[in-house]
Amino acid sequence: MQQLDSELGQCAIASHPADHDPREGELYAALQAEIRRLSSMHAAGMPDWPRVALLAQRYLREEAKDFSVACWLLAAWLYTEQGAGLVAGSRVLADLHRYAWDEMLPPRLRTRRNQMEWLAEQIERFMAADQDLSPIEAEAHAVLLADWRAIDEIWQTRDDEISPVMGILRRLAQWPVQDAGLDAQEEAVVATLEETEALPVASPATGPVETAETRVTPFTVPRPDMDDDAAPEALERALDQVMDAMDGPLEAGVRLYPQVALWYRLNRVRVWSGIEQVPPAQQGVTRIPAPQERQREQLAQRLAGGEQHALLQYAEAQLPTCRFWLDLNRAAHVALHALPECQAAAGAVARETSALLARLPGLEMLAFSDGTPFADDETRHWLAGLMAQSSIDVSAPGNAFPVATPTHRTEAVPAQATAGMVALATALAGATAQAESAQTLLASALSRLHDSAQQVARYASPEHQPS
Template identity: 30%
Template sequence: IRVATYYCWAKLHREGEQGLAEGLELLAGLIERFGAQLHPQRDRSRKAALEWLAGSRMTDSLSLYPEVVREEAERTTGALLLIAQLTENEPDGIRPELNVLYGALESRLQKAGGVDAVVPQNASTSETPSTAGHSDAPPIGRITSGQDLLAQARTLTEYLREQPDGWLSAHHLMKSLRHDTLRSIPAPDAQGRTRIEPPRADQRALLKRLYLQQSWAEMLETADSTFSRGANHLWLDLQWYIHQALTKSGQDTLADIIAADLKGLLTRLSGLETLAFSDGTPFADEVTLNWIKQDVLDPMGGWGNDTPSAQMAAGNDDILTLEPEAVTLADSEGLDAALVWLQNRPGITTARQQWLLRLLMGRLAEQYGKNELAVHLFAELGERAGEVRLSDWEPDLLFEVWARHLKLLRIKAGRSEADKARLTPVMDTLLAELIAVDPARAAVLCG
């Protein structure tokens, strides 16, 4: 029995689940054919030999092959079922317990999207032992599994990227396989966490570094490549990075296409953006979630499109013209540096100038995902509006402040019933103020 279990592990480690299935079928056949004649014949030693299958060495090797192929999974399950049936009549004390192996296989299956997934949901992140030294894609022929499909797709996308203006077609090919084949959102627990493995820490760190360095071309390439690996197609921050890279490099049309693609996905799989990976890392962090709600899904009916007119209504005010410079500083050195730079601007003396400076800080805080800071800034601006009599001569700016404040509170209220109950009176007051300033524009904010 020990030789057979070692053989199962060796086959798994070298060949993946196909090897595991073959090894388990051999073990099941030996037990069925020879039964008690197999060594070791002492009950406890026999039990330990079989339970070696549920040890860490087996589960570690299994983790190297995250993709699930239906036929191989069925063979593995069938062999384990036969082993369980052959040992079920043994006394409790000597019956082998393989629950750890069952749990590992079940978890792997769920992470991969189930046996009916067209494309593995949790694609491998690197070459496995069986493919090292060989081409990533099998020879062109009949595709027999989602794993084969992904391997061929990676080869095709590499070719397309090398062609003139081939990035979009390459991106859409992989996105079509990884997003369009999703039929439902991964099952979450009560806290919204799924069993999906999170992105690697080095992947997150690299993208953040490239963003701070403003290396847009490299950031686009890195995000696109990361998307095809692991379960990173569910990491919606990648869509934000891709959108940012395209926008910052002047490719606004392609950026709009990315946003439209994401809107289609989130419309079809409602609630996907609210879920988290197994360690609690959200599919979409605060910055991405804010971008989704404000620019992708646009639940406010487009009130933000009126913001430029509010800025124009401010006339030649020098404070609001500082926004592009502050954004550049925030991109390169971080939001905190930009806020300190604004705070230390000379000549900010009047109540109106201080109010406009806070407005600019609130815009930046919201744009960079500091929603709590933005909420407090907009609340203060609303309270101080009377000091500068904005309702009389600059209603557009006041409307902007209240609308931004309302939008952020609605996002916060959507997180829990307690927040919703606490914030509803404040949101009702803000909506009433908006209607009083401009009923026509406020109409789109009425739910």
């Protein structure tokens, strides 16, 4: 176990000559070389995280206050020390925000934003891949969330765009807490959500009895914050915000009512609708990082285990962070096809996957940066069967959302948001009495999505377009 120096963010650094550039030194070059292994087509495996941690600590202690290096350190400690590393690394990053925002490297806000988004991806990948996260003590968990709230507050005063921190904060609120009851865990989650409102649950007479396994943490779909002269980029960010906020409703829907096809359509719409072309590749190998080994192992175990609900929930949960891992769609289809009441849902997975391949021919033949195929042999066989049976028209209503191309992306944005609202409303209105609890569960999300869609459509109307 490494020593976790959580005070690196506020320790003093020895003075250097005026022309000293810490990013030109050997330490930074060595760190960059390790981190680039995540995206390099030629590097084997993951970064040497223990080495990254040692180099990053030395750099922050001796060279400079550096936002990127602090993010790399947090990721390294997360991968090597789990919860303890997460808490310590978050304190280092929070202290840099508190005490060194103006002088820390890199100076450009956009570069810092990109680095924060990279860190968010690492946290999401780690938490999604590891189903047995080591619990954090309740007090340490409270400190962790307090540090990230402080980071978010500082970020909002410096950046006019939507804060990239709230997604991290919401995700970390879900980390298991040691010696904390379910109520305490829920309080931690709720405290991180903006304008959180408790949703009513079904009574025993009208829906399933609420238990620890079926209780759903309250969630909201945030309202996009846009001005009357919102630019196309703001409209896209607003739509992305709505898409990201579907995590809670979709997770709950798959877990409580797996027979509802809508969950699987929406999950794939939000994950795939922004993919406009086949990823660049050299000899079939892309620069996209592969799923982690334990993710692949856990999927294989669930496929072999025969517990269809566990397989289904795992596959759907991994899809947002592994959108090119086509094996997940076969796994979801296998699970749904094995459940007699879920045949319509299985068809939805097949249709959405067919639509993706019809739009991006050859996608299934590509591989991740380490050579792992997007689709293994069994998945390719399954996909070939789908494409042979399907004469799907991807522009037909109900098959998939309209896909934005570079030439008409702005025009497609309001249509996508409105289509999502209509699909959600229609499905819930036509749900069976057995899904009445799901309607209640999603009432708040539906209302917010409706408002968001109207707002996006209004700002994309002709009177708001530049002349």
